[in-house]
Structure formats: structure tokens, C-alpha cells
Amino acid sequence: MLFCGLKLTHDGSVALIEDNKLIFSYEVEKFNNNKRYSEIPDLDFVEEVLNLHGYTSADVDRFVIDGWAGLKESKVDTRSHGQELSLTVAPYREVSLSADALQAYSGSGLAIGGRTYNYTSYMHSTTHIASTYCASPYAVTKEPSYALVYDGGMYPRFYYFDPANGKLENLGPLFMYIGNIYSLFSLHFEPFLRGGQGPRVDDLSVAGKVMAYIAKGQVRPELLEQFELTYARHFSPSMEFNWTFSQEIKRYVDEHHIPHADAMASFHQYLEQLLVTSLEASVTKHGRKTRNFCFIGGCSLNIKWNSAIRESGLFDDVFVSPFTNDTGSAIGAACCEMIHQTGHPHLNWSVYSGPMVIQNEPAEGWESRACTVAQLAELLHTTDDPVVVLHDRAELGPRALGNRSILAAAVQPDMKDRLNAIKQREDYRPVSPICMEEHAPAIFSPGTRDPYMLFDHMLRDEWVERIPAIRHLDGTARLQTVSREDNPLIYDLLDAYENLSGIPVLCNTSANLLGSGFFPDVRSATEWNGTRYVWCNETLYEKQ
Template identity: 50%
Template structure:
């Protein structure tokens, strides 16, 4: 069976699943240097991507569209406008059947649509190792305009049960409360506001959670909750978007505490929400009667590595897993998975994180020298030259993280390298640079250093390594680690192995290769036109800009 999932709104994308295998997943931002979070502007793009992979519209058994808060949407198709009716954004929160389909038709082409939350839950569970093992799992879904809800997916029946809301704070609260405090109190236009939460998470390393501020935040949230929901706070029907926005408005009016510095206030907000999140899942799981203590985290808040780590370290679950596409970048996969769960006997998705677009052929710009360069030669160049290299290889990663195939790689031994990379990327000084490390060596360098192939948990750099790899140490001593083994990415594994042989260091700095405000470079020429890094490596060829 062929299922094509489509998300037309921000983080637009197209994904194709054939008999349980992900054939491709293409986000619009990764085509032609499109802006970050780009939408699908013309439905013809869907059919062009299918054709690129050898499929015709008539081959598809189910087209599936992601639900949205505007259920009636005007879409273009070869310049002609038509109306698409989508599943509602939030109904899955309140519906006994999360996987209830909403059928429709485009120009006589039938489709299904599932609520936005159904897509998040389905993508997380179906892609997880738990589904492949036939195990059940809790799924925590916390997205921008929604309360955090906990579900349980039965590994045998594939039935999805709602365990209810965890706390009265919608996901958007993190960035909206963050915008009340310097340096985030300047207006930021959409769509760039979508990346603000990550900046806040990096900035809190400059502050510390203050007990009086945390207690004040807790009182403020509780008061806003009671004002909006009255004396029926346990009724799930009250956990709707409108109530969530109203609660947030009241929190914003009263959250500031005089005498607390902005960085400390931001750290306190982060801590208060983290504690509530862990407490919420602890209470729900304690009263549930489900056999498997696995957890999948999805929704935009699944990109918060510190919250993920708090959930992992809580002891509530035996295993915690986060997909590389927990936010809306995975919604085209998710809505297709919702159809797979409800229309087939399959629950497990066979997928690879490098299922994005292949590199486009391009002609090098004048002024760039091209030569053969294998991975051993590149490792020597990185070791001896101590400068960054744009590394473009194979198909792009799916999800928002650069995981080696669309990366800028650099030695981590110089304390100046982080500042250099932030300057190259035009990023703020407090932004971290991630390490990409051979999996077998990670526990000796980081704590816990457990396998983390998608950069979705927090790790602390061990004291014995802080002076050896200062470029990947964040201001609070942590690192957003990516581990790599041969099966996950053979090229990066070989490069790191050669580099380790030369330097004694089994890791490199890793940051995304892209234009500011755009998706990953789709080809070598784009990196040349950007021109802020002198060296580009791709498919065994090294391109060097003439001085």
C-alpha cells in the first residue's frame, strides 16, 4: 500500500510510505534554499516530488493531509485556487478516537485528513523502537497551541488511549513568556519566531533558577488556571486551545518578579515547567494500568533537550525515545502514519533519518579549485588546518537537526572555534556548537554519553575533557551531543575514525550548513555562493576557494 502524507502549512512537507517503508520525506525548506518553515505554495509540488521518485498520483492508495486550526484552506494547483477541508487542529485531544479520519476530495482526488495531534502521536510511536518490538508505549505530545497530553499506544491492538492532560500550559508558553525578558523582548516576525524557543533554551545557561521565582511562577500558573477553568480543572473538555491561550494571557500579565535578573527569570520559567511536566507524567502513569513503561516525546516541545533529559532521568519510564522530527517537520510522516495505523495491519515504520532530498548536480563557481579528497585526506586537513569544512553527503537528514550529511564540521580543540562558527553562521554568542562523536567513545567524554544519534538529550562534558574540546562546551558545561556508529552514517563514522587516529579526539564540531533563515544547502554551488567557509567537501571532492 502506498500512502502519501502532506503538510501544507508551516514546515510544509511530503512523505511517501510504501508497505510500511518510508520512501522519502521532503520538507519544503530543503528545496532550493527555501526559507525555514516554508509552506507548500502549490499542490503540484506534491506530484512533482512523487514523479521524482518514480510514482504517479494514480499509484497512491491514500493521500493524507495534516489537520490544522484553519480547517478550510485555499490551496493553489498550477495557478488555480481551490478549497481544501482539513481535519481540525485539536479535536484529537477531546475525541475518544484519536485516529478518526476526516475524508475530503481535491479536484476529484479523494484524500483523508487526521487531526494535527494524531499525526504527532502516530509519527512518534510508529517510528519508535517500541513499535518494531511489538511493545506498547506512552506518547507525550506537547505542541505550540496545545496542552501536553499523554497517550498510550497498545503494541498489539494498536489502540490509542488518552491518559489526559499533564498541566494547564500550552507549548507556545515557553517562547511567549521568554519574549517578556531581555534579550528576547524585541518583536520577532513570523516565521522566525518559530526558532525562538531554541534560543531561549541556550540563553538560560547564563542564569540560574531562583527558588523565589520558581514559586512565584507556580502560583501565577495556578491562579490563571483557576480563573479560567473555575472549579472543574479535572474535566478534559476544558483543555482547549481557547482556554490555553486565555490562561497564557493571564500568566504573562503577572509572571515577572521584581528584583530577578532576566536570565535568572528565564531559567526559573524553564525549571518550573520542567518540574510540572515530570510531575504530570508521574501522576498519570501511577494511576494507569498499562504494562510497558516506554515513553515517546513528540510535538514542538520535543526539541527541548533539557526537558527530554528530565523525563529520562525521572525514573518514571524504563526507556525514553524522541524521533529526529518531533516538531511539525515530521507532520507529513505523521499524518501518513495515522493512515497506516488505521487502514493497515502495520504499526512499525521502516525508516532512515537520511531520507531527505538528494544533493542536486551543480556547476562550481569560478574561483573555486576542485580536487580529489577521500575521508582520510579530509581528516588530515581538519587536523592540520584547524578550520571549518562544509560537509555535503548523500541524502539530507529529515527533521530540523544537521546530523552529518548537511553539516559544517570543524575541530573542537580550539576555544576560539565556537566563536568562529557562530560568527560564520551569524548567530548570538551564547548559542552552543554541537559535538558529533564516535558512539563508543561518548561515555568517556560526556555524562551520561549514552547513544544519542539525533541530538535530543542533554549531556555534561566530563571535567577531564573540557580543556581538550572547549568548542563544544556550552556555557553551563553541557553539550547537545550526537553519537555516530558505522550503521547510522558510514561516511561520518570513517571521517571521525581517521580524525581520532590523527588527533586522539573522536569528535568534531557540527553545525548546520545553510543560509541564514533557510533550509540546508541543496547543492555545492549554494555553499559556494554563500562563501563564508573556504572549504567544501562533497562525494570525495574538495572545493577550495581561491584567496
Template identity: 45%
Template sequence: MQICGIKLTHDGAIALVEDGRLVFCIEQEKRVNNERYQAIDNLDAIAVALAEHDLDVGRIDQFVIDGWFGDVESQFQVHSGKTPIILKGAPYVERHPRGLLTSFDGSGLMLNGKVFPYRSFPHVTGHVTSAYCTSPFAKAGLPALCLVWDGGTFPRLYHVEGQGARFLGSLFPMNGYAYGLAGHYFGPYKQANRHSLDLGIAGKLMGYIAMGTVDEDIVTVFRELYEERFAADTEPARRYRAQSNDWKSRWDAVHEFFNTSALRLDTERPEDVLASFHAFVERVLIRGITAILQRLSDLPGSRNLCITGGCGLNIKWNSALRNSGLFDAVWVPPFPNDSGSAIGAACSALAAGQGFVPLEWSVYSGPALRRTNVPFEWDAVPCTVRELATILARNKPVVFLTGRAELGPRALGGRSILAAAISAEMKDFLNDIKLREHFRPVAPICLEDRAPEIFNPGTPDPYMLFDHQTRTEWRDKIPAVVHLDGSARLQTIPRNSQHKVAELLVEYEKLTDIPLLCNTSANHNGRGFFPDAASACQWGRVEFVWCDELLWTKKPTGLTPGEGLM
């Protein structure tokens, strides 16, 4: 059984699941240096992705489209070649507590001139299925709670077990986009035009708030306005909560919340305001999930939690939930945001037919490296992983490209810029070449068995989804990966992993006794990962590009990248 999952809107992607195994997931932003969050506006992209994997569109058993905004159904305006097409799909949220796997059945999916039927499940369904089916709980046959919180919903809690899922309730009345929208009113991303949302701001705010301090007086302002406008038994709050399908009215209400907040907090430091807002939301989150669990004290099974939706990328909230003592184990997939929605669409069809079965998958299931012509001024020589470790030990950064790309938004050693972490200047250099603000952190990638020695807790974190503190005795040894508040967005990888980045870390450790490197994504600013060595060489901001055993170098002119970092 071959199921093709499709996400047409932002973070567009095509996923193929065959007999319970993820064959690939191609996110549009990771093709030909596309812009971040690229949508699929032409159905030809689906046929191309399948053809690249030697798959005929006519032999696919099911096509499944992720649902989108709408009360009863969603609508997509796309093209097939030059032909405009309107497709209908499922709504954003299921229509009744046990309706998660209720599909919309459509027709008119035109691929290579042929028309195919398709199914569509609610957008939220894809979040639930992609999170649970990839989790260790599914593999062990255990039930789990699933927290879905993204831009379009209040945080929603589900109970998932083998044969079904049911909605338990919303935790509190705040859509996930509110966090990013706060950055339009306070801090370095403050905007005059606040009626469009930059999807990248939320992640940047997590770095920025380390410059601030939580102020309880500021928290009180947010709490009072939140109660008055959203949560309490007041007329504005009742009206806001009732507007479940009126996106514009809710959007306007959140803007008014921040407008009023800004007037009351205009003399406060913006970094303190945003740090306090982050803390306020975290407290509401923990309080909300505690309350719903108390109401459901007789819920069967162990207390396992999956976290998904765009807010699942917030490492501090994830850690707060894990540290709350409410759960036995917590799982966050590497694609909790909409980058996992194509996988979720396919998993939804799988669940509808077979129940919530585990998916066999690898995080390195993205596009393969393309073979393209590297600029003539760059030369290639064979280079072993050990030889590459020697270059890194000389404090020289390297673009590191190998195998298939990672799933989700974070570079995990397949499309990375790697560098030694021994100098604070390296962090500034990496931020400069990436055109990023200097307060932005650079992540460490570390051998799993040594991570507890360096970080607290330092527990396995293969996808950079939890918060870790750098231990005091290591902060001066690896300053490039220590954030302003002492934290690190850690990625761990087992020493015996077959991935080339693990082999590189082992060789680097032999030379330096340091089991970690700086790791940041290899990409043009505002675009997806480099799809090939040619893109990295054309970018040209790092002296060395390593791509599957070949080291590309260009004779430097002027200041050498990395010069002065020794």
C-alpha cells in the same frame, strides 16, 4: 500500497510510505534554500516531489493531509498551479478518547490537473503515529505511552498498542508555545510586538538559560501566577481551561500571565528569569506525568515512553523525563516537531488500516543533493575522507555535504559544517559565520563507543535529543563544544555506520585521538540546509566545501576563514 502524507502548513512536507517503508520525506525548507518553516501553498510541490522520485500521482493509493486548527474540521487555502483551492481536513485534536484514528474524508486535491480523494487525520494523531511507528517499541511489538506537547495543545498522554490508542488525559494546562513566548517578554529576544510568535525562539532560549541561575523566589512567582491563572479552582483558571477551542482567548490569557510576571520581575536579571521559568515548567511536567501514572497504576505493559510535539526538541526536559525513574525506556524521534507531520499523516493511514505497525525508515531520507553549477571562481579536486580529516586536523572548518539530507531540524552529518573542537575560538568563529549569538552552543558529533568516556551519561544519542555533561577531564581538550553550563547537545554515531561522517570521525581520531568534531548546520541564516555544493560556495564563509568526494576551494582574499584559530 503507496501512501503520500502531506503537511500543508508551517514545516510543510511531502512523505511517501510504500509497503511500510519510508521512501522519502521532502521538507519544503530543504529545497532551494527556502525559509525555515516553509509551508506548502501550491499543490504543484506535491506532484514535483513525486515526479523527482519517478512516481506518477495517478498511481498513489492514498493521499493523506495532516489536520490543523478547527473544532470539527480544518481548512486550507492553497493553489494548484494558478487555480485557488479550498481543502478541508481533520481538526487539531481528536474529538473523543478513542478517536485518534477517525479520519475526515475529502475530495478536491488537484494534482497535474486531476482531482483526487484524500483522507485527513487530526494533527495530534500524526505526532502519535510518527513517534510510535518509528520507535524501537513498535519494532519489538511493545505498548508505549506517548506524550504529545506542541504549540497548540496542553501536554497530552496516550497509550498506544498494536491495534489502537487511547487518550489518557492532559498533564497540566499550558500550551507548548508558552515557552517560546516567554522570550518575547524577557532576555535578548524581548519584543514590543508580542502578538506573533517566532518559532525559532524556543530553541535559542535553551542556549541562553545557561547564562542564568535558577532562583527559587522567581520560581515562586511563576508558580503563584500559574495556579491563579491556569491550574487552580479560580474563576480565571476555570475560564481559561474551558476555552479548549478558542485559540485567541487562550493566547490572550498566556500574554496576560507574562505581562503580570514581567511587572513582578522587572528588577531581576532576564537570564535568571528564563532559567527559572524553564525549571518551573520542567517541575510541573514531571509532577503532572507522575500524577497521571499514579492514577493509572494498573495500565498493562512496560513503561515505555515516546515524546513528540515541538516540545520534544527540548533536550533538558527530555533528559528530566528519562532520568525521572518513571520509565523503562524513552524514545524521541528526530522529527518530533511538525517536520515529522507528513510522515505522521502517512503513518496514520497505515495505522488505520493495519494497526500501529513499525515503519522501516532512515533519518537520511530527505532530499538528495542537487547537481548545479558551482561559481566559476571555485575549483574542485578529488578528496578522500582521510585527506579531508587532515584538513580538519589543521583546525580548518569544512562544509560537509553527502548523500540525502537529514529528516527534522538538526544537521546530523549530511548537511553540516564540521570543525575541530580543540579551541574555544572555533565556537565563536562558527557562531560569527552563522550570524548567531555568542552564547549559542555548538554541538559535538562523536563516535558512539567513546562518548561515555567524554560525556555523562554519553549514552547513544543519534539525533541530538538529550542533555549530556562534558566530563571535567575533557573540557579543556574540546572547549568549542562545551556549553556555558558544561553541557553538550551530543550526537553519537556508531563506528561501523555506513554514513560518510562516521568514516570521517574514524580517520580524524587516528590523527588526533579525539573522536569528535564540532557539528552545526550548513545553511543560510534563517533558511533550510544547503541543497547543493553551489549554495555552500555562493555563501562562501568557509574556505573548504566537501561534497561527495570532491573538495571545492576558493583562493582566499583578505582574512582566511579560520585564520588565527591555531
């Protein structure tokens, strides 16, 4: 069967599953240098991406749409062949603990390719769970797992899924801070201050910056206490609470002359502690039925929270998918219907299931020559110049994992500043290391397998002077490990570079225009003109 999942709101995407294999998941932002978080502009896009793989909309057995804001049902506005279209979809989440989290909602009027289709829709919280559980190792052996969904517009919602009986049990919220309070709180403090814009102003790009910036601050015990007191005095189940809470803390911070970086570092730590202690309490109350755990939603892009949960010892295994935020919602929608129709929860997938790179002509003033992977390694070693590397299909989710990356030697301390300047990023932003998996434990702590760059690692002391460019202000690194099975080309590149330099690590940051998705082609990477070199499919392009 062919299941086509659609995410029609921010982070718009189309995913196609055949039986239990992911054929593709195409995010709008990864086409034509579209802006990050772009919606599907027109349902013609669905037909176009299906055609890229030899399918048409008529081949699809079931279209499935991700749910959205609303408690009983929701309306999502889109366009089809230029015409306005409003579709009824599932709500954002359940209305009660006893509600069926796997409920399928039926709809009609989905106009694609000159035809109109019926469709199914599942709650947004449920598509999140399905996207990660079905991609997890637990699904392969049909093991049960706990699942925590913590997304921007919801409280941290805790579940237990047992594929043996197909039941998704809602264990309730862990606590009553919605996910986007992390960024909304930070918008009250420098350098993220957005004064006077009200309680519902958010910025999807802020959370990742805050996670980096808190390395400049110190955790203050008096603030941890103040957070508790302010919550007790002012909590209400509304978005206005985010504003009230943040304003009260801002007032306290200013009155006591506390550095703003300390306020954000303390709030980060406060939420981290709440996550761990609340998880422990909920698992104990539930009677601990498994030691597997999936962390899902935009908040699980926070590598420090992920690591804190993993290091807590509450679970034997913690799985976070590379498309854990809304970039995976189309996949999750299709997975919900896959489970419903087939009973099978396991998705056969690759993180490299995005659009194929387009090797078109470079911009004027660029010349090309043949360049093997070994020669690329030599270039990185001898020139210390960053290189845009474009290869095969794009990564799923927000992290560049070698196929749409800027790679560079990590041996010079100023490389981080150079890369941040090239990308027009703030100077406190870290640059990630990409490392051969078998060498990672000797260089990083814990240095465990981390192919999707989703956990925190400490750089070991003996490597601080050898690869200073990838060390964050707090001594940590957002490591990506690579095995030959993960990405043969990048593994061979690291292997060749290690043979030359003795270092199995390179800098890795995403290759994209500021505020846009990954470069889709050679032309746009060379027009950008941010680096001297662009490499694609064993061809090196050099700016003259």
C-alpha cells in the same frame, strides 16, 4: 500500498510510504534554500517530488493530509497549478477524552498533476503520535507505549497506545500551559523582548535560542513560587492567558530587579518539574501499563526536558524521533493510514530520507580537486578551518546530522565563536559535538547512544581542555553519537580524524543560509562564501 502524507501548513512537507517503508520525506525548506518553516507553495510540488523517485500522483493509493486548527474540522488554503484551493481537513485535536483519537476524516477535491483525488485526514495531535510511535523500537515488536504530545498550540496531551488492540487512549492533559508559552514568555524579556505585540505573536525560531540562553541565568525559588501563584490567579483556557501570565511575571521581575536570564531559567525549570511530576501522577493514576515512553511535538526538541524525563526513572526507555516537530507531520499522516489499512504500526525508516544533494558547479572563484574521506580528516586536523560537508540525502527534521553539516576541529576555544560568527548567530549559542559512539561514554556523561542529538550530556572534566569548542556555558553538550551503521561516511571521517589527533570528536553545526533550510547543492554553499572549503562526494572545493 502507496501512502502519501501531506503537511500543507508551516513546515510543509510530502512523505511517501510504500507498504511500511519510508521512501522519502521532503520538507519544502530543504529545496532551493527556502526559508525555514515554509509551506508547500503549490500542489505541483507534490507531483514534482513524486517524479524524482519515479512515481506519479496516479500511483498513490491514498493521499493523507495532516489536520489543523479547529475543533470539528478545519479548512486549509493552498494552491494547485496556480489556482487557489481550500481543503477540508481533520481538526487539531479531539474535543473530549472519549473521542476517537484515530478517527479518519474523508475529503475530496485534492488537485494534483491535472487530476483530482479523494483523501483522508487525521488530527494533528494523532499524526504526531503516529510519526514517533511508528518510528520507535516499540513498534518493531508491537509493544505498547505511553505518548506525550506537547506542541506549540496545545496543552501537554498524554496517551496510551496498545497496538495489540489498535486503541489510542487519551489520558488527558498533564497541565494547562500550551507549548508555545515557552517562547511567548521569553518574548517579554531581553534579549528576545517584543514589547506591545499582543498575546498571539510567536516566533518559531525563539525556543531553541532560549534553551541555550538560560545557561546564563540562575533558577530562583521565589520565582518558582510566583509562577504557581500567578497561574492560580489568572488562568483561563485562552491564548490571552499566555500574555497575562507573562505580563504579571514581567512586572514582578522588574519590581524585584531580577535579571531577565534568571526569569527564563526559572520558568524553564518550573515547566521541567511540572512535566516530570505530572507524568508520574498520570502514570500512577493509569496503573502503569508499560515502561515505554514516546515524547512528541515541538517541545520535545528541548533536550534538557528530554533528559530530565529520561533521568527521572519513570520509564525504562524514552524515544524521541528526529522529526518530532511538525517536520514529521506528513510522515505521521501517512503512518495513520498505514495502520488503518494494514494494521501494522512499524515504519522502516532512515533519518537520511530527505532530498539528494546536487553536485553542480561551484560559484566563480572556487577550484576543485579530489579529496578522500581520509584526506578530509587530515585537512580538518592540520588547518583548523571549518568545512561544509554535503553528502547523499539530507537529514529529516531540524538537526544537521552529518550530511548537511559544517564540521570543524573542536580543540581551539575560539572555534565556537568562529562558527557562530560565520552563521551570524548569537555568541551564547552552543556548537554540538559529533562523536564515535563507542568513545562517547568516556568523554560525556552519560554518553549513551544519541544518534539524533536529542538529549543533554555533560562534558567530562578530563576533556574540557581537549575539546573546549563544544562545551556550552553550563558544561553540557548536545551530543550526536555516530556508529558505522548510522552513517558510514561520517564514522570513517571521525575514525580517520581520531587516528591523527587522538580525538574522536568534531564540531557539528548545520550548513545553511541564515533563516533557511540546509544547502541543497554545491553552488549555494560556495555562493554563501562562509567557509574556505566545501566538500561533496569526495571532491573538495576551495575558495581562491
